[in-house]
Amino acid sequence: MSAQRAQLSRRGFLGGSLLFVAGAAIGCTTSPTGGGSSSGAKTTLNLWSHAYGEAGTQQALTRYATEFTKANPDIAVKVTWVPGDYASKLNATLLTDAAPDVFEIGDFNEGLARRGQIAALDDLYGSAKSDFNEGDLDLVTIDGKLYGIKSIDDVMMLYYRKSVLAKAGITPPDSFDALVAAAKALTTKDNKGLYVGSDGIGDSPSLAVFSNGGDLVTDGKVAFASPQAVEAVTGLKRLHDDRSLLLGFTTDWWDPAAFAQGVVPMQWCGLWAMPAISTALGDDFGVLPWPAFKSGGAPVVRVGGWTSCVNAKGKNLEAAKKFVKWLWVEQTQLQKDWSESYGFHVPPRKSVAATADKLTQGAAKETVELAAKYGKHNPNTWDSAVSTPFAAAATKIAAGKGDPAQLLADAAKQAQAAVDKQRS
Known part of the structure; x- marks a missing residue:
């Protein structure tokens, strides 16, 4: 999943009372934890979360905060649930005195670390460091220091309807040519064959690049014009x-409605949607990676997710770090609950993932195996200033508007300027 898009849509636009901070609508908050009040607490942390769409997530996060305060009566935790454009609201608020003490970010961005907005958290990992997925550690490592702790890995892949493909005599596609042919053959006067996003683009440009042996950004150099x-x-x-x-479906690719309702027989979506798909379709679905573009390329599944960070400039730095360590390093049972009780996600810790029973069977198990074999993270420089020129160029290319090489070269120049700004 593209976490940047998810912040805007699949887990956003939920209702709730609004708190206005720095002139922007932020979201609904809970009372500080600890028996419903901050009585007895010397410190109150403000914890920000984007508005997850999976039922029960807000209640679970509030419960975790309450359990932390029971174990640490001197620290209360106020959960702020942020609907809508979470990334923009967070970035704006981080520039003010109202910045949260603890917050999550999707598609970790190294610019936050280089600007001194998030704290290094190396000391929180301890002996558990070797238990974290190496890709997740690499994602949050800037100049040898760790600036976050991954809370969930979100895996994105292709879903397909077994019965529909079988009836059409189509083998699940294992190459891009086969995917194109299958999508065309499955398109009828009433239905289309494939859904990658309401704009017809979604994650497909980055998947295309990865599937042909390319990359988006490598060692600070934009590579998507190769x-x-x-x-x-x-x-x-x-x-x-x-x-x-x-095109133009009522919900975007991160919502499984188009697939689950039989509008399309193939859809790019995420592991988080699997429980809802299973409820709708039983076992009449399978999962695939985005196929290799051609011989010499490689299949791709996207690994995104969310990372817990601490405000380096906050007045409650040590208490914030204590909370993050307690929840995302020490409380393995809560980590397991967070990953498999509200949609499906992969725990970043290998030992926790091994005990997540719901991920060890059927299509969920296949997805986890695909992620281990073909998983790709977006680079940690991949913020909106870098990704937007690329997406705009890809949209024009898909529509046949302009020379592809020139469009991507021009986009790469814009993106490189943004990467250089991040790293300066």
Whole structure:
């Protein structure tokens, strides 16, 4: 999943009373924990979370905070649940005295560390460090220091309807050519064959680049204008030319409605949606990676998720670090609950993932295995200033508007300026 898009949509736009901070609507808050009040607490932490769409998540996070305060009566925790454009609201508030003590971010961005907005958390890991997924550690490592602790890994992949493909005599696609052919063959006058997003783009440009052996940003250098990247992104035009993509659906790719309701037989979505899909379809679905673009490429599943960070400039730094360590390092049972009780997610800690029973069977197990084999994180420089020019160029390429190599070269110049600004 693209966490940046998720902040805007799949886990956002939930209702609630609004708290205005720094002139922006922020979200609803709970009372500080500890018996419903901060009585007896010397410190009250403000914890920010984006508005998860999975039922029960807000209640669970509030319960975790309450349990922390019971174990640490001198520290209360106020949970602020932020609907809508979480990233923009967070970035704006981090520049003010109203910045939260603890907050989560999706698609970890190294610019926050370089600007001194988030604290290094190396001392929180302790002996548990080796138990964390290496990719998750790499994601939050800047100049040798760890600036966050991953709370969940979100895996994104292709869902397909077994019965629909079987009836059409179509083998689950294992190459991009096969995906194009399957989407076209499954398109009828009433239904389209594939859903990658309401705009027809979604994550497909980055998947295309990865699937052809390319990369987005490498060691601070934008790489999405390479020959293999141009070739793969240009290939997306075939899906648009065939008119086999569902466009303008009422919910975007991170919501499983189009697939679960039978509007499309193939959809790019996430592991989080699997319980809802299972409820709707039983076992009549399978999962696949985005296929290799051609021989020499590699299949891809996206690994995103959310990372817990601490405000480096906050007045409650040590208490905030204590809370993050308690929840995301020490409380393995709560980590397990967070990952498998409210939609499905992969715990970043290997030992916790091994005990997540709901992820050890069926399509969930297959997904976890695909992530281990083909998983790709977006680079930690991949913020909106870097990704937006790329997405805009890919949209034009898919529509046949302009020279692909030139469009991506121009986008790469804009993106490189943004990366350089992050790292300066």
